[in-house]
Amino acid sequence: MFQHLSLRIRILLFFALIGIGGTIIVGLALYFGYRSALNDGVASGFLLAGILAGFGLLGLSVGIWLLFDENVAKPIERLAAAMRTRAHAGVNADVDKHAARYLGDLAPAAEAVSTQLNETALSTAQMVALETERLTLEKQRLTALLTEVPVAMILVSPSNQIVLYDGQAAEVLRQIATPRLNASIYDYFKQETLERAYQKLVKTGMDVSFTAEGAANKLTFDARLKPMGAAKGYMILIDDEHAKITPDAERPLVYDFDLLDQQPADDIMVTPITDMTYVVFDSETTGLLPHKDEVVQLGAVRVVKGRIVPGEKIDQLVDPGIKIPPASTKVHHITDAMVAGAPDIEQVSREFHHFSRGAVIVAHNAPFDMAFLRRQAKSMDIEWDHPILDTVLLSAVLFGASETHTLDALCDRLGVTIPDHLRHTALGDAQATAEVLCRMLPMLASRGYDTFGKVLEQTRKHGRLLEDLN
The missing domain is CATH 3.30.450.20 (PAS domain)
Known part of the structure; x- marks a missing residue:
């Protein structure tokens, strides 16, 4: 029945509950203190009343905070994230009205604004599409001429x-x-x-x-x-x-x-995130222990100025030098026969190191994948000193730490589709992570986190998430 009340009335009820609840708690505390005073003296009665009132008010505050957090704060955070996703990532996802059911008219109003903006954007996109088609034809003609x-x-x-x-x-x-x-x-x-x-x-x-x-x-x-x-x-x-x-x-x-007009930045920390070059990668391994397991596949794609560069990729099976456990094969479908004759991790690492030169390395749960590469670095005399971003932490910055931050959840949230045959392949997951990154970059910039330094500062606030994952 409370769903029909306005947001202002609901907030009034929260404060009324604090006032009424506090009054009842103090009254009960005084009553029990009075009874204690009759038996054990005035000092004992005041002490008991103070303790009961203090703990009662603390419990009431925690209870009200939990209600407010669950029914107001979290829904507002989700609603804001959904609107930014629609506005800046180009994802036409519906606003979750059920999650925002206690926010009065806010969710329907947000849906109406988003729908109107989408309709305007659609008409603009149609005009852009016509011009893009013309430019595409010109590019095809140019390509045909260059072929000769x-x-x-x-x-x-x-x-x-x-x-x-x-x-x-x-x-x-x-x-x-x-x-x-x-x-x-x-x-x-x-x-x-x-x-x-x-x-x-x-x-x-x-x-x-x-x-x-x-x-x-x-x-x-x-x-x-x-x-x-x-x-x-x-x-x-x-x-x-x-x-x-x-x-x-x-x-x-x-x-x-x-x-042609871009100059290399002197300080990466003040470089706009939309101007940077990223190498997004993923690996498949023989197991989940970086200190003893080995890489069996590495996939990577490059992102330049907010878009994935077609054709610039690594999709390489790796000979781990050990048997692949059946349990791991069941996940990534890579067998011993498939990696027989493939290059070893040293050769693939060197190729990937060159591929990543001058770029920010990006991965989903980067510490896990980087641990495998860093373990081999000393023997190869190379250093993984690249700047690193983690899409788990970027997700926490944009959608809140309490949300789910798996790659599947992120793809679902941002409208990225991973074909079933590419899921749990290194290149497939790297491609999906790159698409997620391209959608998140404008969202981060819209929040004011428009330079690499600002983004890094925000991700560090959620570092505990990676500790829990690993």
Whole structure:
């Protein structure tokens, strides 16, 4: 019957309950104190009355707080999180009116506002979709034209970050390391050689032919630097019969022209979270003990400026060097036969370490997965000194520590679907975690946690959650 009362009346009832309950408790305490005074003296009576009144009022306060927390505070927190999810993560989830049933007209009003905004956003999205379709067609035409050009092409920003690469360039880069948008070009080609060619390009303003030397091995490629005219940055064109380029292969473009204007941040703590590069990863293991179990699969994807970069991923089985227990196989479906002949954890760790260079590492329950990698680090002479974010803690910041923070719960809350055949695979869970991250970044920014330092400060308040998980 209380569901029809307004929120103001309900809050009035809370305070009335405090007043009436407090009066009754004090009255009972005085009564029992009076009876004690008749038998044991006035001092004893006052002492008993004070003790009974104190504990009674404390119990009443705790009871009222629990009622208020359960019926007002938590529903408001859930309602606010749901509205932010709809507003900033693009998730068209219904407002939970049952959870907010004691909040009067607040939940229906929030639903009405969200519905109206969604309708407005839908009409705007339709116009954007038409323009996007036009741009997509232009991109397809550009890609088709580039297919006829028998060279690999890489566009580099003035700060020497990779802004664009085509499919054939990806084949060249992959011979050195996994291609990465927004990575330093010096991660792939020796800096001294490239800088000499660039200085000549600046001096002459003309194309410069040179030999590009791979940074991590002895590979060399016949290449050419090309100026961009009035535009910023420069292009690297590779036309080398030894570059193992497939002439007729599909040539998708991977690019983000906003990176042309982006300068590397001097201090990561003040860098906007939407401008950062993230590597989101997950691992499958032989068991749950990082000090003795081994990795059997590692999957990772990259997120640049709030979007997942297509094609930039690691999906690698790992030979653990030990038998995989049947109980673990039942979870991730990886068998001893599947990992036979796969690279060991040292080789995969080195690849992942390079893949993560210059990025923030993200995982769901990161301490667990990182423990496996850190255990091997000393023998490989590498350091995992990357900044790390944990989506468990980000969930606690956005939705409250009392909510459920499993990956399945987060995906359900944010409208992310994990196909059944990809659940409990390293790449599938990494992809889902990356999609969750992309939805949470604008939500964090909307709360005022718009820099990496601010987000890190908030996540540290919930560190106990990871202690309990592990």
